[in-house]
Amino acid sequence: MKSLVSIIIPCYNAAKWLKETIESVLSQTWPNKEIIIVDDGSTDNSLKIVRQYKSNLVKIITQENKGAPAARNAALKHSCGDYIQWLDADDILAPDKIERQMEVACSIANPKVLLSCSWGKFFYRHWKAKFVPDSLWHDLTPVEWLITSFKKSYWMSSSAWLVSRTLTELAGPWDERLSMNQDGEYFCRVIAKSDNIVFVPEAREYVRRSHLGSVSRSRSRKALESHFLSKALCISYLLSLENDERTRKACVKFLQNGLSYYYPDHADLLEKANDLAHELGGELSPPVLRRKFSIVKTVFGPVFANVTRRLWWRARHSIAIGWDKLLYEISKKNNKLLQQ
Numbered sequence: 568m569k570s571l572v573s574i575i576i577p578c579y580n581a582a583k584w585l586k587e588t589i590e591s592v593l594s595q596t597w598p599n600k601e602i603i604i605v606d607d608g609s610t611d612n613s614l615k616i617v618r619q620y621k622s623n624l625v626k627i628i629t630q631e632n633k634g635a636p637a638a639r640n641a642a643l644k645h646s647c648g649d650y651i652q653w654l655d656a657d658d659i660l661a662p663d664k665i666e667r668q669m670e671v672a673c674s675i676a677n678p679k680v681l682l683s684c685s686w687g688k689f690f691y692r693h694w695k696a697k698f699v700p701d702s703l704w705h706d707l708t709p710v711e712w713l714i715t716s717f718k719k720s721y722w723m724s725s726s727a728w729l730v731s732r733t734l735t736e737l738a739g740p741w742d743e744r745l746s747m748n749q750d751g752e753y754f755c756r757v758i759a760k761s762d763n764i765v766f767v768p769e770a771r772e773y774v775r776r777s778h779l780g781s782v783s784r785s786r787s788r789k790a791l792e793s794h795f796l797s798k799a800l801c802i803s804y805l806l807s808l809e810n811d812e813r814t815r816k817a818c819v820k821f822l823q824n825g826l827s828y829y830y831p832d833h834a835d836l837l838e839k840a841n842d843l844a845h846e847l848g849g850e851l852s853p854p855v856l857r858r859k860f861s862i863v864k865t866v867f868g869p870v871f872a873n874v875t876r877r878l879w880w881r882a883r884h885s886i887a888i889g890w891d892k893l894l895y896e897i898s899k900k901n902n903k904l905l906q907q
Contacts, residue, residue: 569599570673572665572729573648576604577638581656582612584775587693588656589620597665601626603642608632613656636741636749643740651730658726659693659773667770668729678733681761684770686724690777690888691895698771706765709758713805714814717821724774725750734760745797747790752797759804777888786828794828795836799843812848819849827854 574592578585592602605628606614614629621627628641639653650672652665668682685704687696701721703712716722730738737760741753758764802818822840829836830853844851 569597570649570669571647572597572600572650572652572669573642573646574600574602574652574654574665575639575642575646576602576654576656577607577635577642578604578609578613578617578656579607579632579635579638580609580611580613582609582616584657585613585616588654588659589617589625591659591662592654593620593624594662595660595665596663597669600624600665601646601648603628603646605630605638605642607635607638634743634746634749636743636745636753640740640743643735649732651732651735652726653728653730654726655775657775657777658724659775660726661771661773664770664772665729668767671765671767672729672731675765677762678731679737679760679762680731681734681757681764682729682767682770683723683764684727684729684767684772686727686772686774688774688776690775690891692891692898693773693775695891696773704766704768706763708763709761710805710809710814712758712764713755713801713808714817717801717805717817717824720824722751723754724772725754726774727772728754728757730757742797742800745793747793748797749793752800755801755804759808776884777892788833791828791833791836794825795839798822798825798840802843802847815847816849819844819847819851822847822849823851826851830854 574595576588576592581588589602589604592600602620602625604617604620604625606617608629608631614627617627626645628645630638630641643651650669652660654660664684668684672680672682683703685698685700687698689696702715702719703721703723707715734757738753738757741749745752798821802821805814805818808814822844826837826840829840831837841851
């Protein structure tokens, strides 16, 4: 019998997107699968939607709101799969995503090999997702993957991975202390426990970017403390594999790339980042702003410049999201008319 794949979906107030995500999972061409959805104390209609899909194939777990890491850990305890497919409640898998990766997994027959795939960002129309290859879209050793990610700020969507039960157990549970960059920390840990990362270009996953209030964009104190802790942990994972001048330089660059989250409002986190950089033999410098924001900084100071930058980003993305939503609604209406 083909290996069982457990597809785990943590859900918190995702009613807007949940149906599309679940349908993409039910459409997977890999035949031997189980779907575990954890409602993490949603206050919208998420649980009502999820219950419509309850079956022998779809398991539902409910809990009070504890955060995505706790929801994932709860689902993992109830899972039986030889492989784990983590999936956010607003993302979408191509129908053959898991099958493509499992074909490679079966041919390699090494459970310590980690599988990644192509992924693209979208707002509402996933068929318009942009797939932009970077230096992580290759077969890489764990050290080379982490160095590349640290130096260039490249990343892999959490749903792009397919992880064996063996690797999952070696990596340990999701860190429930973390809110921001919880997935970055977790998959750095998984990568560090792997023998190799194999990229499967034919497999595809779609990452939704149509909401501006996600945890990854939060600037709350709790989120920023989580961000720094996750960075420090990721650095420790790379150095546990190889601790030399090139890995330490990559770690300093990793800290530098995340410095804008703390600058200039959180002096204690800036100090911690600088202290860690010094331990690694490096030095951090104030984040460089684009020219238009540099002018604002010169005239009004760094705090105002940072606020302006964030507002500019939100305004620009709000317009892009709104336009794509309009085109999505039009396409839905056109499809309904064609079906009549």
